[in-house]
Amino acid sequence: PQGMILVTGPTGSGKTTTLYSVLKHINKPDMNILTAEDPVEYEMEGVGQVQVKESIGYTFEEALRSFLRQDPEVILVGEIRDKATVDIALKAALTGHLVFSTLHTNDAPSSITRLQNMDTPNYLISAALTLIMAQRLARKTCSECRVIDENITPKLLNAVGFLPEQSSRAKIYKGSGCDKCSGSGYKGRMGIYEILEIDNELKAGILSNLQQTELNAIAKKNGFRTMQDMGQDLLLSGDLSYAEYERVLQSN
Template sequence: MIDQDIISGKDLANIKKVSTEGEKSQLDAVFELKLTDEEKILELLVKEQSLAVVDLSTMDIAEEIKTVLPSNYVNMNFIAPFKVEDNTLHIAISDSSKLSLMRNLKTITKKEIELHAAKITHISDFIDKLLKEGGETTISSIQQQNKEKIKTFDYEVDENAEVLDEKPEEDIEALENESEVIKFSTAVVAEAIKSGVSDIHIEPYRFSARVRYRLDGMLDEQVHFAKFLYSNYGAVVTRFKIMGKLDIAERRLPQDGAIPFKIDGKVVDLRLSILPTATNERIVMRVLNKDAGDISLEQLHFEEKDLKLLRKAIHGTQGLILVTGPTGSGKTTTLYSILKEVSQPHLNILTAEDPVEYELDGVGQVAIRDDIGYDFGRALRSFLRQDPEIILVGEMRDKETVDIGLKAALTGHLVFSTLHTNDAPSSITRLQNMGTPDYLISAACTLVLAQRLARKSCSECREPDPDITPKVLEDFGFTPEQASRAKVVRGKGCPKCKDSGYKGRMGIYEILNIT
């Protein structure tokens, strides 16, 4: 409207003010301020989009129009479906902002969409008439018209499971609280949380789809979800996008979000990742159990001598302590356990994380935002102006972050961070490869902790393993005395471990103490 001289740049501030204070659209604010009329808006729409003008005031509502779109959707988006011709649905709109609905409308109606321009008052009157004559049309009633789809998800959903802070906005699957897709999505997440799963995978293929849970480091397919998922895959993806407050229309680029989920009175956060593939969008969710941020060092099962070395280092006044290992090896849990131990009222502790997985009392936690240029290096520089005693940097990704971290460790700060290396000694090589001088590494680094997570035999079904003899253990490097005392067990499989023979994981650690 500014480009067409309908309103001036000076008017824009008043429009935004009226829109914000009155909780109304900017177009409604334009009319309230009497800056233009609907005739000019109509002319602008026709000129911009080359749409044909339709007079809705003279039209009757055909029977097929009454059920072509859900009533809530029509009313919420202020659109007027007025004619079905062959496989094309004709819809009248009042302004160009409705063009973003095209993809969603095609998904809902399974028809081609042709847009027309109409006066705002005519659209308003038409919608009122449509709602009055057609009654309430729901997504469920529309779904029944598609007989090829499996419409019901026959699974018991936990009544105490819910998504927090949900804002469905325009999505069609969210217009019905009892939607089968909503039930399905809730069941997938609730079952995963109850089973102690670390990751949820939802994957599309050409002739199938599957849900897999990562439990104790291994992926296990959940076959009871497969049939419904394959028949409703697009709707399920849309549902999870809404739960994660992502753009439901974007199907070309990866997206990341977060889902707060409440089950049995307990809040669990999920980190959502959407990845477009050749067949459809793939979903992975990391389950972040808030209780994991409340684990003490004793619960991590360090050997006594290793725990003494670690405690000596973390209670120092300065130095760099690195935790290394692959993704999913428990580095974050270990670092949070360390912060929990060293946190004191007289200490100022700051962390830079990507993302902030668990909230810690008494710790200033900062989320990294690469999209706006706020990376680890920039966060670390700002931390040094905040008078901290202890700093945690989520990851040493580049030379800049390493240089700042090492210099901070040499100037009276205790710095914790992570590296992706296979073992503790490799961390030194990694720092050297990033251009760090040897003298700086030896002066600043105090300890490197490498770790892995290993599966434990199920406590309910474990039994002695006859295949592991003392001779086999000696071949692996055990002394004869150690091999003779070792008791090796294996799980034979039971309902508790789902016949896998394994239940739970424990840490395996390697400590490099730099003196």
């Protein structure tokens, strides 16, 4: 496989952990995987990891250039910070490499706009980008002390995108606090994700310089589900409280 896969979200949303999990899953003894990170957060067996040091001129761009002389199958660039890095990363993705990196954007579709705002040519984005995943981390409602939250009205649920027939019969839970969760009402964390596959229709849309709203419409038509959609599922399952939904997802 070749192409670029981006993971996006704010600082502390688990992007690096997700990428390490992916590398661990695909790593094989005969596979050459190289990473450029700032800093190297975990050491991985069988993976060539280097730390970027901009103070001496060893940037993500420089690391990528040296990687391409070492014939890797997979490259991880810790973060895309400038046009030079994104251009060489996308070109690497077009020449038989699987490239992973991260961005700081609110959601998956806006990552396309971010790349365009870095003056990256549309043909390069369209040809090289294969998948974008946005993520957040949310606290999980304690299963030992969850109770129905009587303060959550159908009107509140309608405001976050529920259909009237859903919101009228939905039961939303919150943690009341117990010994198991140290009185917080929350126990553990979970990821909330959206995955945007850059299919042929989206590639054509990027090439035609469509606006983000038009690209969003194409994605939704082809089955794209937002983090808010997943959040609504978790509200209905009782794993996510309304307060946590608002804290994590309504800031978008």
